[in-house]
Each structure stands twice: as structure tokens, then as C-alpha cells.
Amino acid sequence: MKYNFNAGPSILPNEVFEQASQGVLNFNNTGLSILEIGHRTPLFQGVLDEARQTVRELMHLNADHEVLFLHGGATTQFFQIPMNLLDEHAKAAYLDCGVWGTKPIKEAPLFGQIEVVASSKDKNYSYIPRHFTIPADAAYFHYTTNNTIEGTQMHCVPETPVPLVADMSSDILSRSIDFNKFSLIYAGAQKNIGAAGVTLVVVNKNVLGKVSRKIPSMMDYRKHIENGSMLNTPPVFAIYVCMLNLRWLKAQGGVEAIEKINNQKADLLYQTLDSLPLFKPTVVKEDRSKMNVVFVMDDPEQEKAFLDLCKQEGMAGVKGHRSVGGFRISLYNALPLSSVQILTDLMKHFAQKRG
Amino acid sequence: MKYNFNAGPSILPNEVFEQASQGVLNFNNTGLSILEIGHRTPLFQGVLDEARQTVRELMHLNADHEVLFLHGGATTQFFQIPMNLLDEHAKAAYLDCGVWGTKPIKEAPLFGQIEVVASSKDKNYSYIPRHFTIPADAAYFHYTTNNTIEGTQMHCVPETPVPLVADMSSDILSRSIDFNKFSLIYAGAQKNIGAAGVTLVVVNKNVLGKVSRKIPSMMDYRKHIENGSMLNTPPVFAIYVCMLNLRWLKAQGGVEAIEKINNQKADLLYQTLDSLPLFKPTVVKEDRSKMNVVFVMDDPEQEKAFLDLCKQEGMAGVKGHRSVGGFRISLYNALPLSSVQILTDLMKHFAQKRG
Numbered sequence: 001m002k003y004n005f006n007a008g009p010s011i012l013p014n015e016v017f018e019q020a021s022q023g024v025l026n027f028n029n030t031g032l033s034i035l036e037i038g039h040r041t042p043l044f045q046g047v048l049d050e051a052r053q054t055v056r057e058l059m060h061l062n063a064d065h066e067v068l069f070l071h072g073g074a075t076t077q078f079f080q081i082p083m084n085l086l087d088e089h090a091k092a093a094y095l096d097c098g099v100w101g102t103k104p105i106k107e108a109p110l111f112g113q114i115e116v117v118a119s120s121k122d123k124n125y126s127y128i129p130r131h132f133t134i135p136a137d138a139a140y141f142h143y144t145t146n147n148t149i150e151g152t153q154m155h156c157v158p159e160t161p162v163p164l165v166a167d168m169s170s171d172i173l174s175r176s177i178d179f180n181k182f183s184l185i186y187a188g189a190q191k192n193i194g195a196a197g198v199t200l201v202v203v204n205k206n207v208l209g210k211v212s213r214k215i216p217s218m219m220d221y222r223k224h225i226e227n228g229s230m231l232n233t234p235p236v237f238a239i240y241v242c243m244l245n246l247r248w249l250k251a252q253g254g255v256e257a258i259e260k261i262n263n264q265k266a267d268l269l270y271q272t273l274d275s276l277p278l279f280k281p282t283v284v285k286e287d288r289s290k291m292n293v294v295f296v297m298d299d300p301e302q303e304k305a306f307l308d309l310c311k312q313e314g315m316a317g318v319k320g321h322r323s324v325g326g327f328r329i330s331l332y333n334a335l336p337l338s339s340v341q342i343l344t345d346l347m348k349h350f351a352q353k354r355g
Numbered sequence: 356m357k358y359n360f361n362a363g364p365s366i367l368p369n370e371v372f373e374q375a376s377q378g379v380l381n382f383n384n385t386g387l388s389i390l391e392i393g394h395r396t397p398l399f400q401g402v403l404d405e406a407r408q409t410v411r412e413l414m415h416l417n418a419d420h421e422v423l424f425l426h427g428g429a430t431t432q433f434f435q436i437p438m439n440l441l442d443e444h445a446k447a448a449y450l451d452c453g454v455w456g457t458k459p460i461k462e463a464p465l466f467g468q469i470e471v472v473a474s475s476k477d478k479n480y481s482y483i484p485r486h487f488t489i490p491a492d493a494a495y496f497h498y499t500t501n502n503t504i505e506g507t508q509m510h511c512v513p514e515t516p517v518p519l520v521a522d523m524s525s526d527i528l529s530r531s532i533d534f535n536k537f538s539l540i541y542a543g544a545q546k547n548i549g550a551a552g553v554t555l556v557v558v559n560k561n562v563l564g565k566v567s568r569k570i571p572s573m574m575d576y577r578k579h580i581e582n583g584s585m586l587n588t589p590p591v592f593a594i595y596v597c598m599l600n601l602r603w604l605k606a607q608g609g610v611e612a613i614e615k616i617n618n619q620k621a622d623l624l625y626q627t628l629d630s631l632p633l634f635k636p637t638v639v640k641e642d643r644s645k646m647n648v649v650f651v652m653d654d655p656e657q658e659k660a661f662l663d664l665c666k667q668e669g670m671a672g673v674k675g676h677r678s679v680g681g682f683r684i685s686l687y688n689a690l691p692l693s694s695v696q697i698l699t700d701l702m703k704h705f706a707q708k709r710g
Contacts, residue, residue: 001386006393009591017379017388024376031356032671033372035550035596038361071552072426072573075587079571110569190588195390197426197552197590214465216434217458218427232430233545235552236364237592241390316387 006317009190051243059179077186078104082111093138098147125150146171151294194242266290272344296326361672364545406598414534432541433459437466448493453502480505501526506649549597621645627699651681
């Protein structure tokens with residue numbers, strides 16, 4: 001495969017693969033593999049420190065915000081967040097705008113009350129709800145910034161009187177926003193951060209320690225902060241890959257620089273889609289995601305033919321999620337503009353022949 | 356470094372490092388890195404299936420036992436086990452025989468009652484308590500089979516009327532025991548299984564579903580079983596390394612074959628220690644671990660001199676844990692007998708000159 005449009009785990013820069021591969025054989029000329037070094041040695045401490053510090057720089061975080069690399073995936077955050085932030089008789093507000101948005105809504109009621117302030121389920125999550133009220137007494141408001149499956153994205157940060165909590169798994173570090181507005185941000189690493197097996201959590205320490213329940217050590221953000229994000233043996237290699245990839249992003253000019261390229265990629269693909277009636281984007285224009293572009297065709301045979309053509313041309317990960325069908329093209333940071341050019345050329349060619 | 360005696364993350368076979376390194380560049384000749392393939396593709400499904408099946412074969416598991424690769428480390432199991440197996444008004448029995456044994460004892464009371472049936476804390480955990488009674492009404496009995504820090508190991512499986520739960524992080528797959536006697540076995544992968552960032556859980560499905568509390572999805576073993584150990588994005592690369600290492604162990608002849616070599620390594624090291632009065636093993640003879648060999652010297656200056664000598668000779672991971680001091684030599688499956696020979700030769704040489 002030559003072009004990787006996977007939704008996650010997904011493409012990373014070639015130099016990251018090369019450095020990570022070398023680290024498995026001989027890490028920093030120690031004669032040891034990154035897989036066999038102690039996690040409490042200066043060797044690994046340097047990796048973790050650089051990864052945390054680079055996140056801090058790339059996101060322009062203030063001193064209230066702590067950077068943690070945790071086990072368990074974003075799915076663990078679905079319950080860890082209410083466990084830490086939602087008291088039994090308190091209430092949290094959730095926005096329901098995608099398959100991934102419904103999952104935390106199912107976990108939170110184990111810990112307290114929840115109110116779903118709006119949902120776009122009525123139209124298969126093809127838009128972002130605009131008119132909703134966040135109750136001022138909510139412990140927090142939770143939403144998903146980018147919906148990987150449906151290809152919608154919230155382009156501005158909602159104004160809210162309550163602490164803001166966001167799942168940014170599929171668009172973190174892809175665009176400049178004021179990350180300091182958030183009380184808690186989480187993201188599975190396997191898209192724009194690094195390798196699967198680790199989750200980035202950025203938390204404003206001022207929201208912690210306010211619930212009355214006892215929290216198991218591994219689920220207590222405060223314990224992770226106290227222990228410098230090394231409460232137990234961390235996922236060493238996954239964090240190493242994050243560090244390499246974050247270092248790469250910083251060298252590209254950071255979030256501000258990659259955002260320009262991400263905009264070019266998304267513009268090129270959406271403009272092509274809009275110019276070719278054969279392809280039908282499923283999302284309303286104003287809520288289209290710049291990370292995951294979803295479209296279908298009217299004719300299942302045409303869809304199959306285009307899918308086969310993409311495979312022939314060495315393209316991976318173009319098939320849509322089963323809940324939407326059609327196609328999903330992921331445009332994460334490491335995907336070069338050239339891959340989108342080749343895809344859009346193929347779409348034009350296909351439309352000329354078959355449209 | 357040429358000889359790696361690290362306590363974990365620890366040495367793995369060279370061929371595993373080479374294959375894992377290659378997989379990061381080009382996995383199974385797909386042209387894609389193992390880090391950028393979808394976890395729900397046949398490509399990764401094959402890796403996960405082989406890893407789970409090889410565990411099943413190596414441990415000779417019966418059909419009641421399920422094999423899971425989970426996030427979170429053994430430290431997550433410290434609370435996940437009582438969350439799944441211990442009702443609020445029920446009682447669980449724990450054996451306290453090391454620093455790592457005390458940690459689950461601290462987490463379990465959040466979920467129910469616990470009874471510590473015996474402790475060897477009185478002598479800095481330098482022995483395994485022998486005379487204790489497990490209450491017949493306990494929901495389960497929990498113990499640590501091998502104490503990584505203190506270098507003790509329980510050489511037989513305790514007879515008990517209640518479900519047996521064991522932390523086998525530092526001696527799993529190193530010796531033949533009847534794994535089917537256990538209701539739940541867990542082990543961080545970073546010693547004898549593979550790379551840090553994944554935890555093996557082997558659970559007898561008959562003990563599940565008996566507590567009344569609601570369990571968050573990611574913490575519910577039944578949900579992981581239903582989803583074939585892929586409830587969310589798994590730690591792909593860490594599982595890949597486990598699969599490669601388990602495949603290596605199977606090719607060596609499995610647990611029974613590696614046990615013979617492990618016995619040779621431990622015998623050689625303990626015999627050398629016992630023959631050289633300069634070195635003082637800290638553990639009573641009958642409870643000595645075959646995985647982690649702990650010893651001290653009477654004179655701190657001698658200790659420093661020997662530590663320096665080991666470093667000069669390219670030996671990593673020989674320094675003891677701060678709670679015991681002295682030295683700790685870990686003899687995990689991938690450590691060749693030749694490394695122990697070189698170490699014991701060095702000890703003899705040092706004792707001749709300095710003893």
C-alpha cells in the first residue's frame with residue numbers, strides 16, 4: 001500500500017517509523033532495545049519528559065494544565081471522567097453527536113445524573129446541533145470535537161459557564177484552538193499523536209478533588225499527576241512513538257503550520273467532491289470535518305467499482321464505516337497533500353468514465 | 356550494554372527485537388507499518404488470534420478459561436479484580452508477601468471486605484508465609500506468585516476451597532504449573548510475555564457475573580470476552596511483540612523446555628552465591644525466586660565496587676531495588692545461560708581479589 005487513509009490507527013511520518021524501528025534494535029546507541037530498558041531510568045525519563053513538554057508547547061498550555069500519558073484508550077476516559085468529576089447527586093451535560101459521542105453517555109450514569117442537551121441522531125449524525133442550553137449547575141459539559149465515523153466537526157469552542165470536557169481523539173493537534181479553555185481534554189494517541197496503546201489527557205488541576213467518592217489509584221488523575229505520569233509501568237514504546245511524532249510536528253512549525261496544510265487537503269477533497277455529482281458528501285457543509293471526509297454514491301455497484309480502483313492504486317483505509325457506508329478518507333497530520341491530489345485525480349478520472 | 360538483567364521491562368530474544376523492528380517499517384510485506392494498520396483488519400486480527408491461541412497452548416488452558424490482552428497494567432487489575440469479583444458485603448482473602456502484594460490490598464477495600472491471611476512484612480518480606488488459613492466463605496484468595504522486588508517465589512500452588520487469583524507478572528510462563536487451578540491470573544507483559552503496555556488476563560468465565568454492582572464497560576471482563584479481547588483500540592504494537600515472543604517460546608519447546616533452562620540459570624547463580632561468603636542472599640533458601648535473585652554485601656564500598664565492575668563489563672539492571680538494596684539479578688526466559696555464566700565468573704573473580 002502506498003497511500004494510507006486509515007481512520008486510526010493511521011499514517012505517521014516515515015521518519016517516525018524509521019526512528020521507532022531503529023529504537024527497537026538499539027535505542028540511542030545504548031546497545032539496548034527501547035523494549036528492554038527500565039522505565040525508571042534516565043533513558044526513558046527523557047522520552048517521557050520530552051513528550052509531555054512538547055504537548056505543552058504545541059498546545060500553548062498554561063500552568064494550571066497537566067499533561068498525562070495514560071493507559072486504557074479513550075474508552076477508559078468515558079468512565080474515568082465522571083468517576084473523577086461527577087458526584088453521585090450532581091449532574092453532567094453531554095452533547096450527542098455521533099457513535100463515539102453516545103458511548104460516554106452510556107458510562108456516565110453509573111456515577112451521577114446526566115442531561116443530554118442535544119442530539120443529531122435524527123439525521124444519522126450528519127450535522128452538529130447548534131441550539132442547545134448547557135445547564136449552569138452542571139458539573140461539566142462533555143462533547144466530541146470531531147466525529148471520526150460520521151465526518152462532522154465542531155469548528156468553534158462552545159461558550160459555557162461550566163467546565164468544558166472534550167474527546168479530541170480524531171482532531172487534536174490538527175488546528176489552533178484555545179486549549180486552555182478546556183478543563184479536561186482526552187485523545188487516544190493512534191491518530192495525530194502517535195501509536196495505539198496510550199491516551200493523552202490534559203487536565204486543569206483545579207477541577208480535581210471535588211467529588212466525595214473514593215477513587216481507585218489507577219483511575220485518580222491526581223495520583224498520576226503526583227507521580228509525573230508514571231504511576232505504574234507506562235506503555236513505553238507507545239510513548240516513545242508519541243515523542244518522535246510530537247518532535248516531528250514541532251519541527252514542521254507546530255499546530256499553526258500543520259493546520260494550513262490540513263486546510264489545503266480538506267479544501268481540495270471537498271471541492272472535488274462538490275464538483276463531481278457522482279460523489280455525495282453525507283455531512284452538511286458547515287459541519288464538515290477536516291480530518292475525516294465521508295461520502296457515498298447512489299449506486300452500490302459504482303461504489304464497489306471505485307473501491308476496487310482505490311485498492312488497485314495502493315490506497316488503504318478508504319472504505320466507510322459500516323454505520324454510514326460508502327467512503328471515509330482520513331486526512332490526519334501525517335498524510336501528505338500529494339496523497340489527496342492522487343485520490344482526487346482518481347475521482348475525477350473515475351467520474352469522467354463512469355459519471 | 357551486552358547483558359541485560361533488568362527486572363522489567365526486560366530482555367526479550369534478539370529475533371523478537373529484529374522482527375518487531377522490521378514490522379515497524381513494513382509489516383508482513385504489506386508496505387505498511389504495524390503502527391498504521393487498522394486494528395479491525397484481518398492483518399491485526401491474525402496477530403491477536405495467534406497471541407491468544409499461543410497463550411492457551413503454552414498454559415494448557417481448558418475451555419472454561421478465556422485469554423484477554425488488556426490495557427492498564429497489573430496495577431489496573433488491583434482494582435478491576437475486586438470490582439468484578441467482590442460484592443460490597445462479601446470478603447476476599449489476601450496474602451501479603453511483598454511490596455507488590457501490598458498494593459492490591461490497598462485497592463480492594465474500596466469494593467468490599469478484605470482479610471489479610473498472613474504477612475511476611477516482619478522480616479522485610481524475605482520469606483513466604485507458610486501457615487495460614489483461607490476462610491471458606493471468601494469470594495477469592497489473592498496472592499503474588501513471585502515477588503520481583505524481594506526475590507521470593509511460592510513454589511507450589513496453595514490448596515484452597517475458594518477461587519484462586521494470582522498476580523503472575525514476574526514468573527508467568529517460566530515454569531510448569533496447573534494454570535487451570537486458577538480462577539484468574541494476571542500479568543503485566545513486560546517480563547516474560549512481551550512489551551510494556553499490555554496485560555495478560557486469563558479468567559475462568561464461571562466466576563464472572565456474580566457481583567451486583569454495575570461495572571463500567573472497560574472494566575467488565577465479560578465485555579472483553581464478548582468482544583474477543585478487542586472492546587476498544589488495543590495496544591497494537593505491544594500485542595504484536597507478545598505474539599512474536601510467545602511464538603519464540605513455543606519454538607523453544609514451550610514452558611516445560613524453558614523451565615529446564617531457567618532452573619540451570621537459577622541453580623548456577625544461587626550455587627555461586629552460596630559458595631562465596633562475600634555475597635549474602637537475602638531470602639530464605641526454600642523461598643528463593645528463580646526469576647529475581649537478590650543479594651547484598653556487608654560492606655557498602657564493596658557493593659559499589661562490584662556494581663561499578665558490572666557496569667564496566669556491560670551489564671544492565673544489576674542494582675537492587677531501593678527497599679532491599681544490594682543487587683537484583685533477573686533471570687527471565689529470554690536471558691541466556693551464558694549471561695549468568697559471565698556474571699558468576701565475574702563474582703568469583705571479584706571474591707578472589709576482594710573477599
